[in-house]
Amino acid sequence: MNQFGRLFRISIFGESHGPAVGITIDGCPAGLPLSEADFEADLERRKGGQQKGTTPRKEDDIPQFISGLFNGKTTGAPLTILFPNNNTRSSDYEKLRAVPRPGHADMVARQKFGGHEDYRGGGHFSGRLTVCLVAAGVVAKKLLAQCKVEARILEIGGETDLEKGLQKAIDAKDSVGGIVECSVAGVPAGIGEPFFDSVESRIAHAVFSIPAIKGIEFGAGFAAARMFGTEHNDAIINAEGATATNHAGGIVGGISNGNELRFRVVVKPTSSTPKEQATWNLGSGAVEPFSVKGRHDLCIALRVPPVLEAVAAVVLADLFLEQSFIPRIIS
Ligand SMILES: Cc1cc2nc3c(=O)[nH]c(=O)nc-3n(C[C@H](O)[C@H](O)[C@H](O)COP(=O)(O)O)c2cc1C
Numbered sequence: 627m628n629q630f631g632r633l634f635r636i637s638i639f640g641e642s643h644g645p646a647v648g649i650t651i652d653g654c655p656a657g658l659p660l661s662e663a664d665f666e667a668d669l670e671r672r673k674g675g676q677q678k679g680t681t682p683r684k685e686d687d688i689p690q691f692i693s694g695l696f697n698g699k700t701t702g703a704p705l706t707i708l709f710p711n712n713n714t715r716s717s718d719y720e721k722l723r724a725v726p727r728p729g730h731a732d733m734v735a736r737q738k739f740g741g742h743e744d745y746r747g748g749g750h751f752s753g754r755l756t757v758c759l760v761a762a763g764v765v766a767k768k769l770l771a772q773c774k775v776e777a778r779i780l781e782i783g784g785e786t787d788l789e790k791g792l793q794k795a796i797d798a799k800d801s802v803g804g805i806v807e808c809s810v811a812g813v814p815a816g817i818g819e820p821f822f823d824s825v826e827s828r829i830a831h832a833v834f835s836i837p838a839i840k841g842i843e844f845g846a847g848f849a850a851a852r853m854f855g856t857e858h859n860d861a862i863i864n865a866e867g868a869t870a871t872n873h874a875g876g877i878v879g880g881i882s883n884g885n886e887l888r889f890r891v892v893v894k895p896t897s898s899t900p901k902e903q904a905t906w907n908l909g910s911g912a913v914e915p916f917s918v919k920g921r922h923d924l925c926i927a928l929r930v931p932p933v934l935e936a937v938a939a940v941v942l943a944d945l946f947l948e949q950s951f952i953p954r955i956i957s
Pocket residue numbers: 681729730731748751752753754756836837838839894896897898899921922923924926929930933
């Protein structure tokens with residue numbers, strides 16, 4: 627459903643053009659100091675409308691703390707944070723109602739929810755809800771004080787020169803995808819479980835909740851298929867298990883090995899591209915050309931780094947709590 631996690635359990639709600647989007651974090655330890663200022667940097671990094679290639683829709687994204695915070699500290703009760711939607715332009719979506727956008731969730735939402743779904747701005751499927759993931763990530767990062775979680779864009783439109791990649795989209799009046807890498811330093815050895823709760827499984831589960839993510843690889847990833855075993859193996863060089871290389875991306879047998887966690891994700895090109903495309907028109911009952919008019923990200927990857935960091939932090943906070951690496955009350 628719309629929940630994720632065991633002990634640090636998040637549940638997201640809201641729609642892109644509804645009154646607000648929000649998140650409830652259940653299981654956050656009591657006594658964690660938290661203020662609006664803690665959220666500013668990451669929320670700012672995720673915001674649209676600040677750099678070329680991102681949606682011109684600007685929202686304040688000021689967190690409203692509804693529950694679970696008292697005298698500047700978490701109480702141990704569910705922490706609910708709201709982000710009002712103040713800059714919707716739903717008229718764009720009235721015209722689109724008859725023409726489900728290929729690559730967006732319009733058609734599957736209709737099939738699953740029988741037309742009752744809020745279709746405005748992609749409704750509950752919208753990337754708008756990633757503001758909530760970022761908020762949860764801020765809380766999780768505070769719990770992971772020993773870790774450094776960092777994500778950066780490696781490629782846009784197949785180019786390591788990011789501006790060149792974005793320009794490709796602008797010139798083609800189309801959208802482009804990208805590759806974003808996340809690393810987490812400071813994760814001790816021993817986190818995760820051998821099979822279903824491997825660190826890879828838990829991270830991948832959370833990562834695929836980010837709209838537009840289509841792939842993930844850990845460490846050497848797909849390149850491992852083209853390496854010899856002796857090339858790929860990370861030679862163990864001391865009694866603590868330190869290794870000379872990190873092709874495993876910090877995870878062996880589903881368990882963290884003390885190295886930096888490292889993974890990369892594929893962000894697809896935005897489905898709502900300005901270029902003309904064709905789709906099934908539900909009104910006329912025929913395939914017809916159409917183009918999306920609206921305020922869309924030309925390249926979603928530009929906005930993904932803080933979201934990727936957030937989901938990584940949420941997963942690790944959950945795993946750290948399972949291992950009792952984080953106390954239930956912070957004094
Ligand atoms: C931060 C962020 C911003 C996004 N902005 C847009 C957008 O402006 N237009 C669009 O069509 N899709 C956008 N998306 C992607 C859609 O929400 C996503 O493609 C859609 O929900 C279908 O899900 P899927 O791509 O995971 O299959 C965005 C995603 C993220 C994470």
